[in-house]
Amino acid sequence: MLGLPTGRTPIPLYDALARLHAAGRVDFARATTFNLDEFVGLAATDPRSYHAFMRRHLFARVNLARTHVLNGTAADLDRECERYERAIVRSGGIDVQVLGLGANGHIGFNEPAPALHARTHRTRLRPATRRANAYLFGGRARAVPTHALSMGMATILHARRVVLMATGSAKARCVDRMINGPVTPMVPASFLQLHRHAEVWLDRAAAARL
Numbered sequence: 001m002l003g004l005p006t007g008r009t010p011i012p013l014y015d016a017l018a019r020l021h022a023a024g025r026v027d028f029a030r031a032t033t034f035n036l037d038e039f040v041g042l043a044a045t046d047p048r049s050y051h052a053f054m055r056r057h058l059f060a061r062v063n064l065a066r067t068h069v070l071n072g073t074a075a076d077l078d079r080e081c082e083r084y085e086r087a088i089v090r091s092g093g094i095d096v097q098v099l100g101l102g103a104n105g106h107i108g109f110n111e112p113a114p115a116l117h118a119r120t121h122r123t124r125l126r127p128a129t130r131r132a133n134a135y136l137f138g139g140r141a142r143a144v145p146t147h148a149l150s151m152g153m154a155t156i157l158h159a160r161r162v163v164l165m166a167t168g169s170a171k172a173r174c175v176d177r178m179i180n181g182p183v184t185p186m187v188p189a190s191f192l193q194l195h196r197h198a199e200v201w202l203d204r205a206a207a208a209r210l
Contacts, residue, residue, distance in 0.1 A: 001033070001091050001092060001093065001095050001096075002031060002032070002033045002094070002095065002096055002098065003033070003034050003094040003096070003097035003098060003151070003156070003159055004033050004034070004035050004036065004054070004058075004098055005036050005098055005099055005100045005108075006036070006037070006050045006053045006054065007100045007132075007133075008135070009165050010098060010100060011057055013098070013165070014057040014058040014061075015057075017058065018058065018061035018062055021061065021062040021063065026062070027063065028063050028064045028065075029065065031064060031066070032066040032068070032091050033064060033066070033068065034084075034087070034088055034091075034094060034151075035050060035054060035067075035069040035070065036099070036107075036108040036109070036150060036151050036156075037050060037070065037108050037109045037149060037150040037151065038050045038051065038069055038070040038071070038072040038148060038149050039072050039144075039145040039147075039149075040072045040073075040077065040122065040145055040146075040148055041072055041145050041147075042072050042073070042145065043072075043073050044069070044071070044073075048136045048137055049072065050069060051069045053136070054067070054069060068084070070084055070149040070150075072145075072148070072149055077122050077149065078122070080149065081119070081120040081121055081122065081149060082120075084149075084151075085119050085120050085155065088155065093159070094158070094159040094160070095159070095161065096159065096161045096162075096163065097156055097159035097161070097162045097163070098165070099162060099163065099164040099165070099192075100165060100166070101164055101165070101171055101174060101175070101189055102128075102129060102174070102189075103128060103132065103170050103174055104126060104128050104174070105174050105177065105178060105186070105187035105188055105189050105190070106126075106129060106188050107153075107156060107188055107189045107192075108151050108152075109123050109125065109148040109150035110123070110151075110152065110153055110188040111123060111124070111129065111188070112126070112185065112186045112187065112188060113185055113186070114186075116152070116185045117152040118152045118153060118154035118155070119155055120149065120150065120151050120152055120155055121149070121150065121152055122147055122148070123147065123148055123149075123150050124146060124147055125144070125145070125146055125148055130144040130146070153188060153191055157191060157192075161197040162192060162195050162197065162198040163199045163201060164189065164198065164199070164200045164201070165200075165201045165202075166200070166201075166203075166206040167206050168203070168205050169205040169206070169208060171206045172205065172206055172207070172208045172209045173209060174187070174189070175200075175206050175207065175209065175210065176209035176210060177190065178190050178192065178193075178200075179193070179200065180210070
């Protein structure tokens, strides 16, 4: 089972997987996926939603039949988060969790805070995170929803393997804090230091401070 992220960083990965599938070198027929997060208030059919992002960049290009994305328009968002957690457990847990890295250290939508949520939850997005997602909303950060649903830190850390990807100089300072700094909820990605099978994939710009 795969845990998948959205954002610009994983797009080359999804392009590569689609090419491998088209060439007959990868088969997703037995795979199950769970996405990290979704905006509150956007239907799956909304082109700005993470549902739509995943359809556009991966789901419609490969033979994935079992995909799961949080429902940001659920009538009861707390129950939706609980349902998602149960679905992950029923599926046997996440084998490989792929992550991106926010410039403020968030993974999924686990934003820096004095304390972090363990399980899937509703969260308020920081201004920097809304600005980072503005490309999905015509460049208008104010149009980005203020809240989202996200897997929690314990949900992520219970994956059997974790692969975090970060690219670009804007991520370099955060990469350094994630790897060399203390484990702190003010840099949620720093908790990956505690994972037994975590890998970090960087380009030269993102690794410049290491």
